[in-house]
Amino acid sequence: MTDTSSYPECDDLAVTVSDDGVVVRVVIDRPEKQNALSETVLSGLSDVLRAADQGPARVVVIRGAGGTFCSGGDLESMASHIGGGPQAYRSGFSGLAELMEQLIETSALVVAAVEGHCLAGGMGLAAACDIIIATADATFGTPEVDIGLFPAQALVPIMRTVQEKQALKLLFTGEYIGAETAHEIGFTSEVVPTQDFESELDELIKDLAASSPVMIEMGKQAFYTQRDMDFHEALSYMREIIALIAMSEETEAGINSFLMNEQPDWKQRGQ
Structure with a gap:
């Protein structure tokens, strides 16, 4: 792994970067708290994505330490806002929404590598990632309804990922579902045997980073922009996008490499 000095330090995150800087792996390192999303974790993840955008990163992988992806928001942090008034609550809950927006807008593809529990805000975090790969024994759910809290922010990416009626049932019951059910309702990109998770994750990262x-x-x-367009508007927009991409030096290099039966040597962003 290469030098990570260009990435901000955070006590609750472990960051490693490939030698060429193309792959960034981020581990939420709060196993004693089931990797709950404290304000420090949220701001740390945001800082990592910002640093990735300033470098050559093509893939960012988010996972949790200790065999758990993320149990959701940190209730102790939430409790600190009790009695603080609406502005304190609004500020306290803004971190996840801002991070989910950033996950969509960042230039790299973001992969959620899910093991164990993926719950509440953690499920929203995963849903905002571009690709979700999960172990067969992973568990998903939005159990914050059990404490009278509606998963309002997590709902936004979840409802854009999962079949509507299945999502509504999940959001209002707080039930836990297994990885196979999550896959059936469209939440995950891929579910793999637990013992094969590391090798399958590495293969996925290799494919994406290439x-x-x-x-x-x-x-x-382009994908996220066209998602909210009607069919004709989206088709017109994507016609312009493919023309722009086809005009790039990278596509020219890719075509030439294909004709020469060689692997393309892509330029890094900003070169």
Whole structure:
């Protein structure tokens, strides 16, 4: 792994970067708290994404320490806002919403590597990532309804990922579902046997990182932009996007490499 000095330090996150800077792995390192999303974790993840955008990163992987992805928001942090009035609550809950927006907008593809529990705000965090790979024994749910709290922020990416009626049942019952059920309702990209998780994750990362950085950045932005358009508007927009991507030096290099039966040597972003 390469030097991580360009990435901010955070006591609750462990960050490693590949030698070429293309792959960034971030581990939420609060196993004693089931990797709950404290304000420090949320701001730390935001800082990592910001640093990744300033470098050559094409793939960012988020996972949790100790065999658990994330149990959701940190209730102790939430409790500190009791009695503080609406502005204190609004400020205290803004971190996750801002991070989920950033996950969509960042230039790199973001992979949620889910093991164990993926709950509440943690499920929202995963849903805001571009790709979700999970172990067969992973568990998903929005149990904050059990304490009278509606998963309002997590709902936004979840409802754009999961079949509507299945999502509504999940959000209002707080039930836990297994990885296979999560996959059936459209939440995960891939579910793999637990014993094969590391190798399957590495293979996925390798496949994603092999792509042109221009294609990744523009393709990701185009996908999320067209999602809310009607059919004809989206088709018109995507016609312009494919023309722009086709005009890039990276696509030219890719075509030439294909014709020469070689692997393309992509430029890094900003070169």
